[in-house]
Amino acid sequence: MSVTLDGEILFDEQRLEFEMGNAGRDCAERTVPGVDGVLSIDLGQRARKVKQKGLLRAASLAEMEERIENISAFVDGKTHVLARSGSGTINDVRMDSFKITQKETSGTGLCWGYEIIYTQLRV
Numbered sequence: 001m002s003v004t005l006d007g008e009i010l011f012d013e014q015r016l017e018f019e020m021g022n023a024g025r026d027c028a029e030r031t032v033p034g035v036d037g038v039l040s041i042d043l044g045q046r047a048r049k050v051k052q053k054g055l056l057r058a059a060s061l062a063e064m065e066e067r068i069e070n071i072s073a074f075v076d077g078k079t080h081v082l083a084r085s086g087s088g089t090i091n092d093v094r095m096d097s098f099k100i101t102q103k104e105t106s107g108t109g110l111c112w113g114y115e116i117i118y119t120q121l122r123v
Helices: 061-072
Strands: 003-005 017-020 025-030 039-045 048-058 080-084 088-106 109-120
Touching: 048 061, 048 088, 061 088, 061 109
Parallel strands: none
Antiparallel strands: 003 080, 017 048, 025 039, 048 109, 080 088, 088 109
């Protein structure tokens, strides 16, 4: 599965996982004088969380640091488009956090696990 963020290929395809949260709903509740109960106004769907996990591979530490810097640049408060081949696109996502979860070396260089938390603002 190929994944791009705003058209840029930033991620490897090894052990790539996505966990889609449910979109919540919000409402405003008010009491009305003379009426028994509560007036509830549906405010519609709200944001949902999207979690991405995977592995990043690099031949050297300098190359890995450059990859991490390129991904970290998307933790900017702006909305982006996350595209997954075979699964379509997820529009209006904001990258809230990016962290390295494990660091390993392999025969070809470095292999680091990562986790990204997005918020999809408009579902």
